[in-house]
Structures are given as structure tokens and as C-alpha cells.
Amino acid sequence: MTAVLGGCGLTGGSDDVTLRLVAADYGDSAANSSKKYWAKLVDAYEAEHPGVRVEVGVYSWNDVDREVKEMVDAGRAPDMAQIGAYADYAADDLLYTADDLLSIPVQAGFSSALAQAGQVNGVQYGMPFAASTRLLFYNKELFEEAGLGAPTTWKELAAAAEALKAEGVTYPYALPLGPEEAQAETMQWLLSGGGGYTDAVGTYTIDSAENIATFSWLRDELVGKELTGPVAPGKLDRADAFAAFAQGEVGMLNGHPSLMKTAQRHGVEFGMVPMPGVDGEAKATVGVADWMLAFKQNGHKDQVGDFLDFVYSEKNVLDFSRRYDLLPVTNSASEVMGAASQDQDLKPFLDELALAELYPVGKTSWAAVSADVKKRIGSAVEPGGSPSAILSQLQSTATTADSSAAG
Structure with a gap:
């Protein structure tokens, strides 16, 4: 990953900005690595936003959380990280809130259970990125x-x-x-x-x-x-x-x-x-989510927010979920998946998402x-x-x- 140091991230004219994203790899081979998903998405975004470049570093789940921690500890926080946890960074006041970044329709469009799991003291710092149930x-x-x-x-x-x-x-x-x-x-x-x-x-x-x-x-x-x-x-x-x-x-x-x-x-x-319960179907199932978070260090709030609005478009959420057999984190993508014949294998898991409880990740x-x-x-x-x-x-x-x- 090309490092963009300092905190200005300027790469040319005064309006040009480079955003850095560190992401986890959901693929199990080079053929389906998340690098391909992000490359396609970033190409589409940059074509519509000539003043913004997005550099993505993709790491295995064994390494990604540690990589982000080392960057933050070294004073080189990325603009965004798509990883497994957010609470420690929120507690250290290093993160933008979802309110700071996302348009109202995008923020309101998250599954309510997932949005709530991304909150600390009623404020959302963790933006759900991928989900599954059991x-x-x-x-x-x-x-x-x-x-x-x-x-x-x-x-x-x-x-x-x-x-x-x-x-x-x-x-x-x-x-x-x-x-x-x-x-x-x-x-x-x-x-x-x-x-x-x-x-x-x-x-x-x-x-x-x-x-x-x-x-x-x-x-x-x-x-x-x-x-x-x-x-x-x-x-x-x-x-x-x-x-x-x-x-x-x-x-x-x-x-x-x-x-x-x-x-x-x-x-x-x-x-x-x-899952069976004591006297019938269990009233709740386990839900698991991975998170997108945005660091304040580099000060690219507007550009990060605009990029994340694009990331969370229905088309991109569906593309990612279908590619890796995961559940969409937005209501609109969930509705499409629930009705689409190509997604019927995932529908039983999708139906459970409304009943899901997540780990206390906040x-x-x-x-x-x-x-x-x-x-x-x-x-x-x-x-x-x-x-x-x-x-x-x-x-x-x-x-x-x-x-x-x-x-």
C-alpha cells in the first residue's frame, strides 16, 4: 500500500485529495480477493470524482486489525479502516461519527440492529459493513x-x-x-x-x-x-x-x-x-458484523463521507454481499436480496437478521x-x-x- 503521510494528503491542486482505506480480505484465494472488489469500486468512484484518489490496502483477517493499530500508534492513521472492531478507537476520540460523515438517507438505511451495535453511548461510530447470522x-x-x-x-x-x-x-x-x-x-x-x-x-x-x-x-x-x-x-x-x-x-x-x-x-x-429454544424457536440468534470506521487525523471529513455514501449504495452493497455470501447491512439491499431468486440460499439467514443480537462490540x-x-x-x-x-x-x-x- 502506498503510504500518504502527514495528514494533508494533497496530491496536486488544492482541491485534490488522496484517501487511504485499509480493508480486510474476504476471499479465500487470489481469484476472489477483496482487492478485486475494491479496485472495481474505486475505479467507478474516481471516474465520477476526478479530484479524489482512493488508495486501498487489503490485508488478511489475521493481520488487518494489527496493521491498523500499528498505523494509528505510529501517528499514520488511515482515513478509513474496514476491520473487526471500533470501540477502542472511539473511546480514544479518534473517530468521526456516522453523523459527521454520511448523508441522512444512507445513515437511516442501515439495519437497525446493526446500526445500534455500532453505537457507544447512543452515538454511532461503527458503520456496519458485512453481516451474517447463524x-x-x-x-x-x-x-x-x-x-x-x-x-x-x-x-x-x-x-x-x-x-x-x-x-x-x-x-x-x-x-x-x-x-x-x-x-x-x-x-x-x-x-x-x-x-x-x-x-x-x-x-x-x-x-x-x-x-x-x-x-x-x-x-x-x-x-x-x-x-x-x-x-x-x-x-x-x-x-x-x-x-x-x-x-x-x-x-x-x-x-x-x-x-x-x-x-x-x-x-x-x-x-x-x-436454532431451537427451550420451548420452541429461539427468540434471538447470533448476529456478527464487521465494521467501517473513519479516523479524524487527516481531516478529510467531506471526502470520506462522500466516498462512504458511494460505498453504501444499494448496488455496491449487493455486489459485495453476493460475492462473499454475506448479508447486506442496508435495508434496501436486504429487500432486493430477499426477493431475488439468485439469493434464495441466503434468504433464511436474512430472515434471521431482524432477530439477531450482536456481541457487545460497543x-x-x-x-x-x-x-x-x-x-x-x-x-x-x-x-x-x-x-x-x-x-x-x-x-x-x-x-x-x-x-x-x-x-
Whole structure:
């Protein structure tokens, strides 16, 4: 990426400006790298705005957050960053607000759940860029062999897992609580049990009675009855669970849209249903979003705002979402996708977006809490494990991290 240093960013006449954007790569090969998406978009934008150049640096998800942090720490903040989190930069007063940048129609056009997740104290700093939700995937062939229908309650899920085990299925229900992405599986189960990481006003409630009951049920009714497969949940990562599903070894697991193509490539016929709850469909599902943020350092507010209005046009949002099997973050693009025959595979996930709850990403404490969940939560469902003790430890981490952030 060509560095534009200083903070003026002037590249010619007094009206010429170069904007720098650092973005994450959603592709899994050079052929579908996000570099191609951004190159096409920037070419179209620059053709209409001869006084503005946009330089885009694309990095893998393993590197992009660190790259941005190093740039900011070195006093070379990019104008924009499309990354996984925004709260720390907002807390340090480094970011423009969405109000500062976007036209009213664009800002009002975000999905309300996603826009709210981008707020700190009621002010939006994080602009949602990509989203996904989770559904319960099940192997149709294994279910038919066991004479099963898709479960709608926890009791039905456990009974299905028993029947799958009797048929010799390796992972009747795959429960990935390993360190890769335990925070997602955990949140999905907490929500399906009527709880969650936080309450309606954003206070951590990790050790609530509902959450303890949920993990006690998992320990006793799934893990304790050997219905979660040969690998202990605390050692099973999401990627390995997905790979096992694609090999036909998993009866059920929570998955996001990328699992569809993986399963299809391996010839696995699957169904997808909303996550079961205690007495019926869960009232909420996990939503995950990635974020666009804009740094104040270089002072290009007007140009950044104009460029982001272009980025969030219906056409560009749809192009990106379709390219990477992700959900649109704007209402207009969601309506188009919901009605288009080419997008029917994604429609079940899109329908869940209205019910989605996101991680408490507006809290600077969330990174510490998420890391502790990944470290500890698997032991809560081990035989003899104590959900109340583990969830209390996590609550303590959350309370301490929240206090430190406030201080």
C-alpha cells in the first residue's frame, strides 16, 4: 500500500485529495480477493470524482486489525479502516461519527440492529459493513436414516442426538467450544435459553440464572450423555466442526452461510432451521458484523463521507454481499436480496437478521471478555464441571474489564 503521510494528503491542486482505506480480505484465494472488489469500486468512484484518489490496502483477517493499530500508534492513521472492531478507537476520540460523515438517507438505511451495535453511548461510530447470522444445519441423509425431523425445541434436539448416536453418527451434535470461536457458540446457546452476555441496557449478565441453566442442560443432556462426539467441546474448534460436517460425520451444528458452499462441494445434503429454544424457536440468534470506521487525523471529513455514501449504495452493497455470501447491512439491499431468486440460499439467514443480537462490540471490555470465554467456557460442560463457577468467573472478568474501561 502506498503510504500518504502527514495528514494533508494533497496530491496536486488544492482541491485534490488522496484517501487511504485499509480493508480486510474476504476471499479465500487470489481469484476472489477483496482487492478485486475494491479496485472495481474505486475505479467507478474516481471516474465520477476526478479530484479524489482512493488508495486501498487489503490485508488478511489475521493481520488487518494489527496493521491498523500499528498505523494509528505510529501517528499514520488511515482515513478509513474496514476491520473487526471500533470501540477502542472511539473511546480514544479518534473517530468521526456516522453523523459527521454520511448523508441522512444512507445513515437511516442501515439495519437497525446493526446500526445500534455500532453505537457507544447512543452515538454511532461503527458503520456496519458485512453481516451474517447463524442457523442450525442438519444432515438430511443422517436424519432420514434415523427417521427424524428437524428439531424445534431443546428436548427434540437432545432426542434427535440420541437417535443419531444410536445410528453410529460420530458427532450427533457438534458443540465447538474450543478457542477458535467459542464466543459465538456460547452466545447462540445463551440466547436460545433466554439469556445472553448482557441485559437490555448493556450490563453484563453472564452468570444469570438463565445462563447457568443453559450450560447445566448442555453438560447434563448433551455432553454428559456422549452426544457431542469424540472430541471434548472445549477442544473442538469451529473450523474442525465444519470440516466434519462436510465429511458427513455431524448430525447437527450451528453454522453461518459459508458452510453451505463447503457442504455442497462435498455433496452433503443439508437442511437449515432456526436454532431451537427451550420451548420452541429461539427468540434471538447470533448476529456478527464487521465494521467501517473513519479516523479524524487527516481531516478529510467531506471526502470520506462522500466516498462512504458511494460505498453504501444499494448496488455496491449487493455486489459485495453476493460475492462473499454475506448479508447486506442496508435495508434496501436486504429487500432486493430477499426477493431475488439468485439469493434464495441466503434468504433464511436474512430472515434471521431482524432477530439477531450482536456481541457487545460497543464495549471496550468485550475483547477481554471474549478472550476469557474462549479460554474457560469448555470446562463448564465437562463431566463434573460447574457452569455456575465458570460463568461467575467470566462475570468477574467482565465487571473488572468494564471498570477499567470506565476508569
